[in-house]
Amino acid sequence: xxxxxxxxxxxxxxxxxxxxxxxxxxxxxxxxxxxxxxxxxxxxxxxxxxxxxxxxxxxxxxxxxxxxxxxxxxxxxxxxxxxxxxxxxxxxxxxxxxxxxxxxxxxxxxxxxxxxxxxxxxxxxxxxxxxxxxxxxxxxxxxxxxxxxxxxxxxxxxxxxxxxxxxxxxxxxxxxxxxxxxxxxxxxxxxxxxxxxxxxxxxxxxxxxxxxxxxxxxxxxxxxxxxxxxxxxxxxxxxxxxxxxxxxxxxxxxxxxxxxxxxxxxxxxxxxxxxxxxxxxxxxxxxx
Numbered sequence: 500x501x502x503x504x505x506x507x508x509x510x511x512x513x514x515x516x517x518x519x520x521x522x523x524x525x526x527x528x529x530x531x532x533x534x535x536x537x538x539x540x541x542x543x544x545x546x547x548x549x550x551x552x553x554x555x556x557x558x559x560x561x562x563x564x565x566x567x568x569x570x571x572x573x574x575x576x577x578x579x580x581x582x583x584x585x586x587x588x589x590x591x592x593x594x595x596x597x598x599x600x601x602x603x604x605x606x607x608x609x610x611x612x613x614x615x616x617x618x619x620x621x622x623x624x625x626x627x628x629x630x631x632x633x634x635x636x637x638x639x640x641x642x643x644x645x646x647x648x649x650x651x652x653x654x655x656x657x658x659x660x661x662x663x664x665x666x667x668x669x670x671x672x673x674x675x676x677x678x679x680x681x682x683x684x685x686x687x688x689x690x691x692x693x694x695x696x697x698x699x700x701x702x703x704x705x706x707x708x709x710x711x712x713x714x715x716x717x718x719x720x721x722x723x724x725x726x727x728x729x730x731x732x733x734x735x736x737x738x739x740x741x742x743x744x745x746x747x748x749x750x751x752x753x754x755x756x757x758x759x760x761x762x763x764x765x766x767x768x769x770x771x772x773x774x775x776x777x778x779x780x781x782x783x784x785x786x787x
Contacts, residue, residue: 516771523694524656528684529607530562532700533760540610543699546766547661548616556656559611559618559663560687564682566749570594575592576625586596587639587677595677600663607663623668626651626674628762629683631668631676642668643677644683647690683706685743696747697769698740699760704778705741708734718779735778741780754779 527547533539547663550557571578571594579586587595604620611618623629628651631642655662668673672718680697704726707714717728727733733741737757741787744755748768758769758777769775 501700503656505758506778508594509514511721513771520694520770521677522556523548524556524558524688524691525695525697526558526684526688526693528560528562528681528696528698529760529767530564531698531699531706531760533765534561534563534567534603536761537765539761542763543616543760543766544607544610544616546764548611548614549767550770551616551661554773555768557661558652558656558687558691558693559607559661559679560684561599561603561607561665563599563665566603567595567598581638584634584638584641585677586637592677593681596667596675599677603663605664611661611663616658616661618658618663620665621651622661622665623683628652628664628667629686631670631677631678633670633676640676642670642678644668644686646676649687649690652687652691663750677741681740681743681744685747685752685755688752688755689747692751693747694753694756695770696744696752696756697766698744698757699765700740700757701759701761702737702757703759703776704757705733705737706731709734711739716778717774718781720781721748723778724762739751744780748780751752753781757760 533543547557549623568578576590586700600622608618621628627648629644630646632645634641634643652662665677666680667675668678685696703712703715705716724745727739740757747755756769756777756779758765762776767774769777
């Protein structure tokens with residue numbers, strides 16, 4: 500437990516980071532264990548509210564796969580996956596929309612508001628924030644991001660609100676689609692010209708040996724990230740996350756972070772320390 504002197508020292512040491520990031524936009528993709536564990540969830544919510552209070556502009560994008568599976572099971576619908584994507588027929592899409600937009604989103608909004616923040620829940624359909632396009636007929640209503648309109652987000656963050664965005668969006672015909680939340684977070688971060696994109700995951704970050712957390716790569720640039728994919732060091736479910744980061748950096752995001760959401764206050768540890776706790780990807784090491 501910190502004593503009063505320790506607390507003051509910690510606040511003093513945080514000053515350079517607070518000055519560096521004041522007024523800057525941070526896009527946080529929230530999911531994984533940090534969303535399923537109530538104790539971790541409380542800490543993530545408090546961290547997001549704190550970032551808002553100290554002058555940063557957090558924007559939250561969330562998934563909700565485990566809760567979708569729970570409700571599919573309750574309704575007697577068998578979850579199906581193809582090449583890592585949820586096969587989303589019309590019935591499944593109804594459940595996805597109900598869970599992500601109606602339950603998970605509003606729970607996060609309520610928790611942020613209860614912790615002293617000012618959150619507003621959105622999905623891609625609100626204000627035509629996201630326009631989707633179908634990813635392929637063999638996976639049903641799974642979509643990709645066709646375009647982003649950040650007008651509504653800018654209006655909210657300029658007034659001190661924290662947008663909380665679920666990754667459901669409609670195509671040109673108005674049909675709802677389920678889009679990968681990492682992808683949505685990356686595209687929103689790029690459209691906003693965000694200072695940081697932060698993906699909360701269930702791994703320590705990018706590991707040279709995925710069996711060994713001590714092989715965590717703390718910092719790399721776009722080319723190094725691409726090389727690790729080509730070498731097979733980055734594989735499986737980490738590939739789309741790294742590609743999402745690379746794509747956002749190529750479009751102007753200053754830094755992308757893949758961090759372990761299972762660690763309490765991982766957001767603050769990554770932002771307010773030089774070494775951080777996860778992997779930070781930058782466009783180029785020049786100037787950093």
